[in-house]
Amino acid sequence: MIFTLGLNHHSAPLAIRERVAFGADKLQHALADLTHNQPVKEVAILSTCNRTEIYCAAETPDVVIDWLSHYHQIPRDDIAPYLYTHDQPAAIRHAFRVASGLDSMVIGEPQILGQMKDAVRAAEETGTLGTQLHKLFQRSFSVAKEVRTTTAIGANIVSMAAAGVHLAERIFERIADQRILFIGAGEMIELCAAHFCAQKPKQVTIANRTIERGRALAEQYGGTAIRLDELGEHLAQHDIVVSCTASPLPIIGLGMVERAIKARRHRPVFMVDLAVPRDIEEEVGKLDDVFLYTVDDLAQVVESGLESRQAAVIEAEDIIAQRVQDFQSWLQSRHTVPVIRALRDSAERMRRHEMEHAMKLLAKGEAPDKVLEHLSQRLTNKFLHAPTQTLNAAEGSERASLQHAAERLFHLHSGE
Structure with a gap:
């Protein structure tokens, strides 16, 4: 699960923001400390004059809040009222909005994109940027470019x-x-x-x-x-x-x-x-x-300068909403990866076994064309044995569901 937690100029006064800021020279140490001592799989920290945000892949954000409090030696109760926490899909939307300059004090300002890229670079160098966050930030940069090139979000900007x-x-x-x-x-x-x-x-x-x-x-x-x-x-x-x-x-x-x-x-x-x-x-x-x-x-x-950019903001929000759905679909597809890997591993074991069997037959002097025919038949039977057996054993609604799945998986057309 991807989480974003932090505080910014909307949620916290400067007196609080400066207490939880991370200097560039301390960032990699903080990243290493968080992933070493807490059950956090992936993490990146974005710290600017207007925000301190932690993007992470973890089971719950609570451990990260405790870590933030301990790392800066600030009682949790002192910062808790100012913290916001987003999980999916709000965390994805937030990352896209930040990269696009929609969450900045100066709407549409481009500087935040460079700061976010610096945060990603620090996480990469520390080894805390895994597959999910890497993809999230790459999509964030892509969305920011799309927003900037297809809307007038950067026009008449007041820096x-x-x-x-x-x-x-x-x-x-x-x-x-x-x-x-x-x-x-x-x-x-x-x-x-x-x-x-x-x-x-x-x-x-x-x-x-x-x-x-x-x-x-x-x-x-x-x-x-x-x-x-x-x-x-x-x-x-x-x-x-x-x-x-x-x-x-x-x-x-x-x-x-x-x-x-x-x-x-x-x-x-x-x-x-x-x-x-x-x-x-x-x-x-x-x-x-x-x-x-x-x-x-x-x-x-x-x-x-905000009013003149309101129309562009609406257009940008529409783009972001669509891209959030796209990223959600990608994340959901990640759940099928273990199944696909297991399926491929199983097929590879069958292939290797049948190849060894065919090589032995060739070594005995069997005709190559007969060996190839034998190999293809055995592979086909092995590949289809488990799904065929499952379909035959199924009954009622389960059988209908499995038949529909088989037709989709193997691009079959019933009645042909």
């Missing part, structure tokens, strides 16, 4: 990066007059840099743990790169700060920002924290001269 620019324009009359500091150099920061730098800011600085990667991004926009441990020295020089790293703990604390504000003589600072867990301490937002926004705060801005 998180664009929303950040929109909010900054509420604080500063012209972004072109501001100095911007980007913290991190991942995909989200690249998107934000593209949107903010389109406004031709006065200065661009990239702060990253790996200075080489930060420098590569900074050079695209004529900026400079610094190390994360240099943040305290440079923070006061910037009017806009956009942060998104994979740090498990905040990298900008209240004291650092207070010192920067004092050095700026209380000129306002606009800060966007797109990281989960948060990069900037929550208390920073309470300072008079700081305008701090998190991923949840940007939700109101991105909602403005």
